[in-house]
Amino acid sequence: MAFDTMIGAYIINSSKDTYTISELAQEYLNLNVKAVEELTGKGKNFTLYRDMQPDVLSKTVGIYPYVINKVSRKIDGLFKENNQEQLYYDIELPLVRALADMEYYGFKVNVNALVEFSKELQEKIDVVTKEIYTLAGEEFNINSPKQLGVILFEKLGLPVIKKTKTGYSTDAEVLDELSDRHEIVEKILEYRQLVKLKSTYAEGLLAVINPHTGKIHSSFNQTVTVTGRISSTEPNLQNIPIKLEMGRKVRKVFIPSNENYQLLDADYSQIELRVLAHITDDENMINAFLNNEDIHTSTAASVFGIPKEEVTPIMRSRAKAVNFGIVYGIGDFSLAKDLKISRKEARMYIDSYLDRYPNVKRYMHDIVEEGKEKGFVTTMFKRRRYLPELKSRNFNIRSFGERIAMNTPIQGSAADIIKIAMVKVHGELKKRKLKSRLILQVHDELIVEVFKEEKEEVEKILSEGMQNAVSLKVPLVVEVKSGNNWYETK
DNA sequence: GGGATCACGCACG
DNA sequence: TACGTACGTGATCGCG
Numbered sequence: 001m002a003f004d005t006m007i008g009a010y011i012i013n014s015s016k017d018t019y020t021i022s023e024l025a026q027e028y029l030n031l032n033v034k035a036v037e038e039l040t041g042k043g044k045n046f047t048l049y050r051d052m053q054p055d056v057l058s059k060t061v062g063i064y065p066y067v068i069n070k071v072s073r074k075i076d077g078l079f080k081e082n083n084q085e086q087l088y089y090d091i092e093l094p095l096v097r098a099l100a101d102m103e104y105y106g107f108k109v110n111v112n113a114l115v116e117f118s119k120e121l122q123e124k125i126d127v128v129t130k131e132i133y134t135l136a137g138e139e140f141n142i143n144s145p146k147q148l149g150v151i152l153f154e155k156l157g158l159p160v161i162k163k164t165k166t167g168y169s170t171d172a173e174v175l176d177e178l179s180d181r182h183e184i185v186e187k188i189l190e191y192r193q194l195v196k197l198k199s200t201y202a203e204g205l206l207a208v209i210n211p212h213t214g215k216i217h218s219s220f221n222q223t224v225t226v227t228g229r230i231s232s233t234e235p236n237l238q239n240i241p242i243k244l245e246m247g248r249k250v251r252k253v254f255i256p257s258n259e260n261y262q263l264l265d266a267d268y269s270q271i272e273l274r275v276l277a278h279i280t281d282d283e284n285m286i287n288a289f290l291n292n293e294d295i296h297t298s299t300a301a302s303v304f305g306i307p308k309e310e311v312t313p314i315m316r317s318r319a320k321a322v323n324f325g326i327v328y329g330i331g332d333f334s335l336a337k338d339l340k341i342s343r344k345e346a347r348m349y350i351d352s353y354l355d356r357y358p359n360v361k362r363y364m365h366d367i368v369e370e371g372k373e374k375g376f377v378t379t380m381f382k383r384r385r386y387l388p389e390l391k392s393r394n395f396n397i398r399s400f401g402e403r404i405a406m407n408t409p410i411q412g413s414a415a416d417i418i419k420i421a422m423v424k425v426h427g428e429l430k431k432r433k434l435k436s437r438l439i440l441q442v443h444d445e446l447i448v449e450v451f452k453e454e455k456e457e458v459e460k461i462l463s464e465g466m467q468n469a470v471s472l473k474v475p476l477v478v479e480v481k482s483g484n485n486w487y488e489t490k
Numbered sequence: 491g492g493g494a495t496c497a498c499g500c501a502c503g
Numbered sequence: 504t505a506c507g508t509a510c511g512t513g514a515t516c517g518c519g
Binding site: 141203225227229233239399 | 504505506507508509510511512513514
């Protein structure tokens with residue numbers, strides 16, 4: 001029986017910080033086993049096994065095989081109790097190989113273009129920096145929120161909009177509000193945008209390009225998120241800019257391995273709202289998706305009680321915000337802030353929404369009750385998240401627990417679905433001995449490096465693999481795009 | 491003097 | 504006072 005205790009324990013409880021053998025032995029066997037770190041040391045004291053005495057090794061990691069076997073059997077028993085065998089054996093375990101292959105294969109980068117991009121950013125930063133110093137009347141460290149706060153709120157006398165626990169807040173939301181009061185403010189925003197791109201993306205990515213492969217080999221972590229999503233580190237390839245055009249250009253440096261390949265980028269359309277429609281069995285929402293309607297326009301028509309043809313762009317954008325809010329476990333305060341409307345008005349939108357989607361209303365109530373009774377909520381594929389917050393006497397913590405209860409089954413089920421799709425696509429490419437490779441996942445999106453001669457075949461494997469990953473009460477719609485770099489796949 | 495950690499801000503779905 | 508992440512920089516703490 002192939003087993004992975006780390007992933008196994010994650011399926012039993014996704015909320016832990018680490019899943020070391022030592023910890024699992026304690027938790028599942030009531031056994032005290034030294035942590036590997038205690039043996040090897042860490043940081044500058046780190047010692048390799050090969051530099052240790054055999055008897056020291058045998059007294060500690062020597063019993064690991066025994067412990068791992070025992071813990072595995074214990075966890076496997078819990079899978080049976082929890083009905084999580086399919087999740088573990090059919091989804092998470094096969095996913096290990098798909099993720100490993102993604103890490104190993106990597107994503108090719110145009111190094112020269114990235115170096116050029118970095119230089120261009122630096123030139124822009126130099127210009128803006130001087131402008132800021134002139135407007136401030138002195139030089140200071142713009143990167144320091146503390147120093148910036150002194151300049152903005154003491155020297156220039158701008159009004160304090162918001163405070164952090166240590167001083168003045170200078171975040172983008174605050175600066176947006178101040179942008180009409182002094183020229184320096186928009187320069188600060190521009191400076192922040194440029195520095196973010198240069199440090200995190202230009203320099204950050206250059207630092208992790210493997211000199212042998214010319215590629216970026218990210219780590220895809222399978223036991224980090226509480227909802228079941230995967231995460232990406234060193235570097236994070238799941239937060240490459242796209243929203244602003246200047247940042248989006250970073251994507252031009254992500255290219256195929258060579259001229260025989262292209263990139264395919266396949267996105268699920270509105271997967272979380274489709275999952276919501278499925279889970280709640282809400283007739284109104286299901287019909288919107290069955291008719292292939294624009295969901296935000298459809299929501300606007302429902303909420304405002306008008307025909308879809310009469311929905312204005314502003315109405316659509318407000319309905320979109322409400323749809324987002326619903327998925328997060330909405331509150332009137334936050335929706336009001338997001339839409340810059342009154343709390344009362346926000347409350348009306350929410351109430352109207354819940355009237356028009358009555359099963360969504362029932363679901364949001366019931367899932368919180370279920371979370372309280374059972375102590376956890378589950379996804380479509382029995383992924384589980386415990387919610388101790390629901391029992392808290394602290395209102396804020398308890399409210400947070402309620403929002404988690406509403407959001408986790410939605411976000412987590414979407415994660416289940418794309419993982420199933422990944423296993424299918426990865427398996428199919430392998431089975432057919434194709435040269436195309438799955439190289440990245442970004443929560444609702446899969447990126448494949450496709451061998452040009454295989455393009456038609458692989459596009460079908462990808463889109464059908466995703467569409468048919470599961471069968472819901474609404475269709476899963478997938479959009480596939482291709483390009484000679486990641487920027488072009490739009 | 492340099493490492494660890496916290497605070498802040500911000501990139502993505 | 505919206506759900507889930509990763510990470511760079513500055514400030515601070517405390518270490519033979």
